[in-house]
Amino acid sequence: MSARALGNASISFGLVSIPVKLYTASDSSSAISFNLLHRKCGSRLKQQYICSKEETIVARDEMVKGYEFEKDQYVLFTNEELKAFEEQATQTIDVTEFVPIDKVDPVYYDRPYYLGPDKGGAKPYRLLTEVMKETGRVALAKYAARGKQYLVMLRPSGEGLVMQQLLYADEVRPFSEVPLDTAEVKDGELKLARLLVEESSSDSFRPEAYEDEVRKRVQEALDRKVKGGEFAVSAAPKKGGEIVDLMEALRASLGKPRRAGSSKSPSSATRSAAAAERKPPRSALSAAEKRTASSRK
Secondary structure (H helix, E strand, O other): OOOOOOEEEEEEEOOEEEEEEEEEOOOOOOOOOOOOEOOOOOOEOOOOEEOOOOOOEEOHHHOOEEEEEEOOEEEEEOHHHHHHHOOOOOOEEEEEEEEEHHHOOHHHEEEEEEEEEOOOOHHHHHHHHHHHHHHOEEEEEEEEEOOEEEEEEEEEEOOEEEEEEEOOHHHOOOHHHOOOOOOOOOHHHHHHHHHHHHHOOOOOOOHHHOOOHHHHHHHHHHHHHHOOOOOOOOOOOOOOOOOOOHHHHHHHHOOOOOOOOOOOOOOHHHHHHHHHHHOOOHHHHHHHHHHHHHHHO
């Protein structure tokens, strides 16, 4: 079944205008949700707003919006005044520049949308897609909708384009706010960690190899309860015991069964390297034994 478009827009850069349609990229239909019900009769509850001063229910036609400029101090706005704040929707995705995709930190990524060509836009749409693939660049653009102006990024994905809504700079906290303790990394630890990364590496991202295991367990329990069965959520698989020593943790991780999403199996080089890390060379042992024997004499 074909996806239903959310709306129409046009990509604009220079004198080029490409008519496109917007489609949602995420699917929330599989999310599990619960409603609030009255325990006594099982009827669904309605939300109501209570005045904190008079402790009475306030109808929607008696509500106004206000901006708190000081503690418990508000300035009120009418609906007409609030509409004046809204950005006028232009249906234009106005490209401002093209940048290398690796220069856009994914921490700025927000909601994604698919873009498909509208009538008469197939060829320029394809041209823009191919040129961004070839140059390794993405388009940064401004897009006004729903009364707001958004910063978006257009990037090629497969045979089409994705419009990735981005966060503005002041919406992302700097990493400098995160406290970091200094720690020395030894060569042996780095070597073992590199082996573990290589052993757990894949050449592509295969999202179909992963599933929400928690949602699956909950859904199975819900299905049983709906059919009148006993409610019981299967326990999550237990994790292994904690290994405090970092080197021991790395050694214990090497050669373990692969997790979902990985396409490689432990190589003989990895296994032999791990074994070498576990056991010092025989020559080194002999030298140590000789020193121990001479010291006893």
